[in-house]
Structure formats: C-alpha cells, structure tokens
C-alpha cells in the first residue's frame with residue numbers, strides 16, 4: 001500500500017485545488033463537450049407512468065420543490081432547525097457492535113466526512129464557525145464572530161452565500177477511507193459527500209428553507225478558516241442554506 005501522499009486519488013485532490021493567485025493560469029485540458037442526455041435512438045422505449053400512487057409519501061414535495069436557492073429571506077433559522085439539518089446530514093440512527101450507523105450511507109461505514117458550519121443567522125447561537133460533533137450531537141465552537149463575508153469570499157466571491165443563515169462546510173479526513181481502500185477510497189469519499197449534502201438540502205426543504213451546493217472555493221482559504229491543514233483534512237464541499245423568499249423571487253443561475 002503506498003503512503004497517502006503517493007496515492008493517485010490524493011494527488012488528484014491536491015492538484016485540482018483552486019488558489020486565488022494561480023487559478024487564472026491553471027491548465028484546463030481541451031476536452032470536447034458531449035450531450036447532457038445519453039440517447040439510445042434505436043432502443044424500444046418503455047414509457048414510465050407519472051401517476052404513481054405514492055402521493056402520501058411525504059418526501060415527494062421535498063424532492064419536487066428542491067432547487068438550488070441563492071436568495072434568502074433575512075430571517076434566522078432556529079437552533080432546532082439547524083439541529084434537524086445536522087441530524088439529517090450525519091446523525092447517528094443505529095448502533096451495532098463498534099459501528100454507529102448514520103442517516104447517510106458511507107463506504108465501509110468509515111464516515112470520512114466532517115461537518116463544519118459558518119453560523120450566520122441562527123437563533124440562540126453566536127455567529128461563528130462550529131464543528132458538528134456527531135457522536136455527542138453537539139457543536140464544537142471553533143471561532144466566534146461573523147464569518148459570512150469571509151466564507152463568501154473564500155468561495156470565489158459568491159456573494160449570495162453571505163446572506164445565508166448558515167453555510168455547511170464538509171471536509172474529508174482521507175485516512176479514514178484510504179487506509180482501508182487505498183486509491184479507490186477517494187471515490188467513496190466523494191460519494192459520501194454527495195449523500196450528505198443531498199440529505200442536508202432535503203432537510204432544508206422540509207423546514208421551509210433552501211440551499212445551494214457549492215464546490216467552487218479557494219481550498220486554502222476555506223481550510224484556513226476552519227483551521228485545517230489541507231493535507232490530512234481538506235474541505236471538499238459546501239452548501240449555503242436560508243429561509244425561502246416568496247415563490248418567483250428566487251435567483252437563478
């Protein structure tokens with residue numbers, strides 16, 4: 001097994017990091033575009049019914065209405081609502097032997113993703129950066145003070161993020177997965193992050209909020225903000241969440 005720093009997957013993450021001072025000079029290979037829908041023009045089509053009889057399933061409206069939301073009501077989210085979203089992201093739902101299973105699946109139940117938040121407008125919570133202590137269902141205070149603008153700037157100046165109630169920042173601790181799976185573990189890490197973000201956004205929908213996933217950020221700047229070295233642990237994904245504005249007033253990309 002190669003050392004972590006020698007793994008293809010690890011080198012890939014390091015080499016594709018964005019840096020404010022070098023981003024313009026980053027080489028982008030010329031890869032021809034391809035269609036967004038894969039077609040099998042010669043295949044027989046089986047029409048799928050749209051009138052499925054699962055109307056009572058409460059998840060349907062949550063999935064139907066989810067949209068990446070980049071405009072938020074200037075209204076705080078309650079601490080209970082934040083707790084609900086954190087639980088949905090990574091909360092422990094069952095125990096078996098040494099394993100604590102969570103709301104989201106994880107390759108090998110190794111849970112390589114850590115959740116941090118930039119709390120901007122949360123009732124009864126001082127603005128600042130917190131880490132989600134999954135085991136104790138608690139928040140670890142990393143630093144206080146309004147970080148909304150700093151986070152938005154670190155995320156390549158995506159200003160809408162500064163008006164969110166909270167920004168979730170997900171980091172990966174590579175060794176958790178890669179010590180078992182080697183290079184292949186990098187695939188699992190990225191898949192885990194996707195599960196977590198989606199659960200969080202579905203939970204946001206359930207509390208009359210919405211959010212936007214964000215993967216465009218200056219890696220070193222977001223890592224510095226959270227106190228991460230960018231080597232053993234680095235931010236991989238983020239999402240800003242806030243209360244929904246009236247329908248029709250949401251911004252679109």
Ligand SMILES: Cc1cc2nc3c(=O)[nH]c(=O)nc-3n(C[C@H](O)[C@H](O)[C@H](O)COP(=O)(O)O)c2cc1C
Nearest residue numbers: 066067068069070155158212213214215216217253
């Ligand atoms: C991996 C990933 C990264 C994304 N990064 C950003 C981002 O940095 N900024 C942004 O405004 N939207 C970002 N988005 C949101 C997409 O633009 C959005 O999902 C897409 O336009 C489809 O729209 P919908 O989410 O409303 O269905 C990201 C989405 C994904 C899945």
